[in-house]
Amino acid sequence: GLSQERGGSVFAVMRDESALGQFQRRTVDSILDFVELVESTNERLNRPIAVHPSNPLKAWCTAWLDEVGLFREIRRMEKDEETAENRVRSIVDLLDSMDPDFVPADRPAADRLHRFLEHISLDRERDEEDEAGDAVTLITVHSCKGLEFPHVFIAGVEDGLIPHARSKVEGTLDEERRLFYVAITRAQKTLAMSHCKNRRKFGEQIPCHPSPFLKEIPEELIVHGNEAEPASEEAVLDFFANLKASLE
Structure with missing residues (x-):
């Protein structure tokens, strides 16, 4: 690119306007505004x-984010108001x-x-050590993705979370199903999934309703509470092999 040539x-x-001659004027203006x-x-x-x-850095950053319009842009880009406010x-x-009070x-x-x-970098290093x-x-x-654990617990396996409510509108239900497949195949020995009957929202x-993806798992592979013995390893392997084949 230009940086390697120069x-x-x-x-x-980007600071050198003479080096930006190959770009359209509108692009050059945007680059110079960014600089x-x-x-x-x-x-x-x-x-x-x-x-x-009492919070000088927070005050500075909040004012700067307001100036560049980050919050306005998040609210403009997100189709779902609740998702925007969560972000x-x-x-x-x-x-x-x-x-931090030591500065x-x-x-x-x-x-x-x-x-x-x-400070947060040191916290992350300590977390990695732990x-x-x-x-x-x-x-x-x-x-x-790519990780495995002996025992996996997946919370919130509910319609609207898994799959996400927006997936039905945006046509990304298959992608949500692939994510669910990734989650359940992280377990090496046992997998436990849970869902709520109710959630508190806006007071x-x-x-809540169980995820429709749960209905795609053969009943013989599911143990409800302490009702039965765990499914056989052969049955589990066959299920995941068939599920993987259907996603390819």
Whole structure:
């Protein structure tokens, strides 16, 4: 690319308007606007924080996110209002944790941000060390592909969660079925799945229904509570082989 030809970084090329001649004017303007945003943000990050709120880094980041319009864009892009608000709340929760008390409040935002990132990096390293021992792994269905565990518990196997409610509208039901297949095949010895009768949403108890994917599992492979002996290994292997073949 251009950065290799000129022997510089991608950002250095983006800053050089003469190097962008091969692009359309509209694209060049967008690149230069991005460069200006990065440089102005860097300059502001390195200013001493003049006001000392109880959460100076959170206040700085919240103002910056409002300025670039991240929350507005999330709400605009998400078709489901509840999903959009959940994404916004996740970011707000992250912002709430961004002011470690061991950094002086009058330090530039860049210093505080660096210490925060360093802090969570150390936490992650400690978590990875802990995982080496005898422990429970909490993991999402999307991130468990390629992993295996002796015993697997899948919670929330309910219509609207597995498969996700949006999949029926967006036509991605087959993809949800593949994700479910990935989840249940992580188990080496035992697999336990659970679903709720009700969930509290917006202050009300909403009835829940088991995932329709559960009906696709042969009844002889299912043990309800302590009602029967576990299904035979041969029956389980045959089921997964047939399920895999149907997804290919």
